[in-house]
Amino acid sequence: MAETVLSRGLDPQGYIAREGSLARVPHDFRPVAAAARDRILELFGARLHSAYLYGSIPRGTARVGRSDLDLLVALYEEPTETDRADGRVLDEALDREFPQIDGGGTLMVSRARVLSDLETYDLGWFVACLCTPLLGEDLAEHLPRYRPDSLLARETNGDLALALPRWRERIVSADDSDEARRPLVRFMSRRLVRTAFTLVMPRWNGWTSDLHEMAEAFGGYYPQRAQQLRTAAVLGYEPTGDADVLRTYVDDLGPWLADEYARVHGIKAPRPD
Structure with missing residues (x-):
């Protein structure tokens, strides 16, 4: 039987298809x-x-x-x-x-x-x-089947504002070296790109796990932030240990994204932990 051709990661009924095997x-x-x-x-x-x-x-x-x-x-x-x-x-x-x-x-x-x-x-x-x-x-x-809607966006990534204070603490406590900062750049780059993508996911109407595709999808709706996300996507795969990148994440891109996410999709339901 021929493999079903997916459109933007969705099956023919518009549900997100399982991406691996x-x-x-x-x-x-x-x-x-x-x-x-x-x-x-x-x-x-x-x-x-x-x-x-x-x-x-x-x-x-x-x-x-x-x-x-x-x-x-x-x-x-x-x-x-x-x-x-x-x-x-x-x-x-x-x-x-x-x-x-x-x-x-x-x-x-x-x-x-x-x-x-x-x-x-x-x-x-x-x-x-x-x-x-x-x-x-x-x-x-x-479990149910899932569509790329606002409920899914809110419950997957609607807690960035809670993460930012912890990120700042991790940056301060990390050793002052490229080697120590590189994993932080990788982790935070990936989280920001994925959050930015799910911000626009319901309008884009699809799913992808590719960071570059995520950044391009986001850029179509927020051109003023598009280059920042393209750069973050690159760093998600090939991180540097640049301290300025981390500062930009927690002082500029991260707070803006958290505020915009809350405005568009609301805040994720609180977790006990």
Whole structure:
């Protein structure tokens, strides 16, 4: 059967299509995915509900030696601090053993949280649309289908204003070196580009995870900020350690984006944590 042709990441009914699959994992990364699957099962055993890949590896766009390994593990019960520590040990072990990845991270969640009403349009959407099943029952079977609407925009990225004070603290506490600042530039660049994209997502009527495509979509509606977003998209893939970039993010682009987001879509529902 021929593969369905997607329009801007949407299926023929206008819902966001799941963006990755195990079939798209590049050949060089398949041993990494297999090792992650086996070790997650060894670590969590009967407590494991399901596990997923997300990011560039299941999308088929990963670059050898440059891309990280992104995992999500859903347990039957709420993860403990020991579980989270085990996840970090797993990340470090895989990073040491497989030179084709450049770091990684494992998100730890509970089945109940993914399926909760509060998380339906945030974590639930993330699992259903951006995560590729690796182990266990797919939680997407219990979740709705999603359109690129204002509700989804608000609940995924409507909390940037809360993040900015924490970003400022991280910048102040970071070592005064390019090496220390580079991960911050990468992280903040990606978050700002994704937030800017979801600001215009309902008008653009589609979904993409490509930072450059996100920046171009945003620029069509906010030309006065378009170049800032194009630059941030580049830095999301190839970060520098420029302190001026970080200052611009928390003193100019970030506050403007948070205010505009609240005006257009409102504020994300508060989370207990």
